[in-house]
Structures are given as structure tokens and as C-alpha cells.
Ligand SMILES: Nc1ncnc2c1ncn2[C@@H]1O[C@H](COP(=O)(O)OP(=O)(O)OP(=O)(O)O)[C@@H](O)[C@H]1O
């Protein structure tokens with residue numbers, strides 16, 4: 328335990344600090360300790376109270392039976408001695424005194440007129456007793472009653488007429504149950520001590536158990552912290568419980584994804600550097616070869632400078648592409664949505680690309696199935712479609728064709744860009760939308776391009792909450808299908 332910036336902190340065995348400002352009831356270990364303790368305490372207390380209760384009722388029952396017995400015996404003796412007529416019998420009086428002494432009680436003899444003719448306490452002699460038990464006993468029934476609050480048992484026993492079946496009087500005995508109460512208290516005290524000791528043992532066991540139970544969770548937390556701090560790339564394997572196994576699996580999946588993202592980020596950076604360096608290297612070679620020679624002819628200067636200018640253009644194009652990708656990565660913030668006539672826009676795009684197509688003698692055909700007006704960002708949408716059509720021209724054979732069609736349903740509009748070009752091998756189709764990915768690097772270099780066009784097109788389409796799909800057969804041609812909602816859905 329130590330003080331950190333004026334606050335008490337406890338460090339547990341696994342070195343995970345518990346701060347007092349944390350809500351203690353939210354601490355899993357504390358909750359487990361509490362649950363285990365309660366699970367032990369409740370049955371212990373129930374057993375203690377149960378035993379005390381059982382003892383009390385059993386002891387009272389036995390005492391009552393014993394007194395009842397004594398009273399029955401004595402009431403027979405009373406008959407024999409004609410005690411109801413004359414209470415001076417020494418034998419009976421001695422019996423009565425003995426009874427009261429043994430049981431720490433009081434005995435009263437009541438005659439048929441409900442008058443107390445003998446009271447071992449000599450308090451109520453001559454008085455009339457009309458209590459319920461006495462009256463019921465006069466009808467020939469023995470009664471008993473336990474007064475728990477005042478700690479006594481009251482027993483009545485009828486005194487029968489000599490030789491008859493008439494009730495001549497009642498013998499009423501009340502005995503103290505103080506000793507039962509004392510035993511009950513002793514039971515509670517001893518039981519309480521035992522429960523206390525059991526609780527201390529249970530507390531130790533529960534701390535141990537709770538510690539063991541939360542350890543896998545701390546293990547997971549530790550592993551996650553290690554990953555956050557960056558010095559571990561181990562997979563997590565905590566299969567103590569089904570839940571921790573599932574958590575580990577979920578964590579490993581997430582870690583896998585993070586690693587993948589990290590790898591693709593690294594690859595992206597190295598690709599960017601490489602792509603930016605290539606034109607630089609060419610420029611350097613061109614410039615050096617001019618500098619190294621003396622009396623360089625003007626024609627050569629012009630040729631080399633022309634090449635340098637081309638490389639600068641290329642560098643510029645890469646940077647422009649990268650910037651437009653970065654801009655689109657910053658999600659919808661920069662999107663400028665307007666209602667646009669898509670038919671007109673497509674015609675404009677194709678018109679702009681016609682000169683490139685004509686160079687290869689590629690025929691561009693446009694087909695509109697219906698007029699389409701949609702909410703799009705004109706600039707980004709143009710970028711996406713231009714890249715698709717540009718590719719369709721670039722990766723085409725001379726005298727080939729490009730077929731662009733526009734259609735719509737009640738929710739989306741669809742643009743298909745089909746070509747009669749070289750096609751994309753099946754294995755590459757999944758990667759062509761990745762930044763800098765090019766199918767045949769040597770061929771692509773010949774054709775020119777950085778592998779950013781489709782990444783840009785995809786980002787632009789996704790910004791419009793749309794989708795882009797490719798279908799291609801090598802040697803036959805490629806079809807890109809773009810689907811975009813007619814009405815822009817804000818995030
Ligand atoms: N219509 C197509 N037919 C055949 N291959 C294609 C087609 N479109 C794309 N590709 C392949 O996918 C790769 C990636 O295309 P992408 O447009 O991203 O890059 P690029 O055209 O090489 O360069 P950039 O467009 O950045 O100038 C291309 O290099 C090419 O190999």
C-alpha cells in the first residue's frame with residue numbers, strides 16, 4: 328500500500344493497483360469475495376438459528392411432559408389424601424414443596440368453585456382463578472401453555488373425585504424455563520464464535536479463490552497493455568474459462584487485423600517512397616549525363632530536358648493522385664453533394680477521353696437506358712469513372728472497344744464499363760483496388776501508371792455509399808460495375 332499524489336493505492340499480488348476512488352463494488356475480486364463469504368455465512372447462520380430453535384422447542388416439550396406427568400401423579404395422591412377438603416396434609420404439602428423446589432416453580436390447587444385453596448407462594452390463597460386454562464381443565468382436559476416472553480411453562484391437571492369421573496378441582500403448576508433460555512444463549516455464544524472462526528477461514532479461502540478467478544482477466548489486460556506499449560506481438564492464449572478463451576480469440580482476431588493494417592501501412596509507405604524515387608532517379612541520371620559531358624550538342628540537351636520534364640510530370644501526377652486519396656480518406660467532410668444529370672456528365676467524361684482512345688483506335692460507345700439524376704460529388708464521381716474508362720482504354724488492344732452503359736432502379740443507378748482488353752487474371756482481381764497494385768509490373772510500366780487509379784475510384788465510390796465490382800476473363804476483357812444510391816445517404 329502506498330500514497331500516490333495524495334491518494335491511497337493498494338497493490339495486489341498481481342501488481343494491479345486498486346484505487347480507493349474506484350467504486351469498490353465494481354471491483355470483480357471484491358464482489359467474488361463478498362459472494363463467497365455470503366454463500367458461507369448464510370447457511371452457517373441458518374444452521375445456528377435452526378439448532379437453537381430446535382433445542383428450545385424440544386426442551387420445552389420435554390419439560391412440559393415431565394411436569395404434566397408429575398402433576399398427574401400428584402393429583403391422584405391429592406384424591407387419596409382428600410386434600411381438597413383439608414389442605415393440612417404434611418405429606419402432600421411436602422410433595423408440593425419438593426415439586427416447586429425441583430422445577431423452580433409454583434403450584435396452586437383450585438377447587439370446584441375456582442377458589443385457590445393452596446398456593447406454594449401463599450399469595451393467592453382464597454382468591455378466585457377464572458383463567459382460561461383452569462376453566463378448560465375443570466371440564467376434564469389437561470392443558471399446557473408456554474410463555475416464551477416471560478420464560479415459564481404453565482400446566483394444569485384435573486383432580487378427579489374419589490371413585491367418580493367428576494372433576495373436583497384443578498392442579499396448576501407453573502415452572503420457570505430460565506435454564507432452557509440460558510442454554511440457548513450459551514448455544515448462541517458458542518455457535519457465534521464457531522461461525523466467526525469459520526468466517527475468518529472462509530475470508531482467507533475467498534481471497535485466494537477470488538484471486539485465482541480474476542487472474543486470467545488480469546493476464547488478458549496485461550497482454551493488451553503489452554501490445555499497446557508495443558513490446559509484444561504474441562497471440563493471447565488464456566483458456567482458463569470459456570469466456571476468457573472467447574475473449575482471447577476476439578483479441579487475437581483484432582490483433583491480426585491491426586497487424587494487417589500495420590503491414591499495409593508499411594507497404595504503402597514503401598510503395599510511395601519507391602514510386603516517388605523512381606522519377607527522381609531518372610532525372611538524376613539524365614542531369615548527370617548532361618553535366619559529365621563537355622560541349623553537349625543542343626539537340627541532346629533538348630531531348631534530355633524533355634525527358635526530365637516528363638519525369639517531373641509523372642512525379643506531379645503521383646503526388647496529385649496521392650493527395651486526392653488522402654483527401655478521400657478523411658471521410659465525408661470534403662464531399663460536395665449536388666443533384667447532377669448523370670447522362671450529361673458521362674457524355675462529358677467520355678468526350679474528354681476520346682482523344683486517348685483514338686490514339687489506339689479504340690471505339691467508345693455509350694448507352695443510356697434512362698435519364699438519371701442523382702446526388703453526387705461531381706468532381707469525385709468524374710475521377711472514379713475517368714479512371715475506369717482510362718484503364719479500359721489503356722489495357723485494351725488496338726482497334727478494340729469500350730462499352731459504357733447507364734441504368735437505374737428506384738434506389739440506385741448503375742454504370743458498367745466493359746472493354747475488349749487483355750483482362751485481369753483471377754488471382755489478381757482481389758488486389759487491383761489496393762494502392763500501387765499493378766497486375767503485370769513490366770507491362771504496366773510500359774503502359775504507364777502508378778497503380779493508384781482503381782484505389783482512387785473505389786474510395787470515391789465508397790464515399791457515395793456505393794459499391795464497385797469487377798468481372799474479368801483473361802484475354803477476353805473486363806467489366807467494372809459501379810452502383811451508387813440516387814439519393815446521398817449521410818453517415
Ligand atoms: N480494364 C482493365 N483491364 C485489364 N487490366 C486492368 C484494367 N483495369 C485495371 N487493370 C489492372 O489493374 C491494375 C491497377 O489499376 P489502376 O488503375 O489502379 O493502376 P494503373 O492503371 O496501373 O495506374 P494509374 O491508374 O494509377 O495511372 C493495372 O495496373 C492493371 O494491371
Ligand SMILES: [Mg+2]
Pocket residue numbers: 714717718776779780781
Ligand atoms: Mg489506371
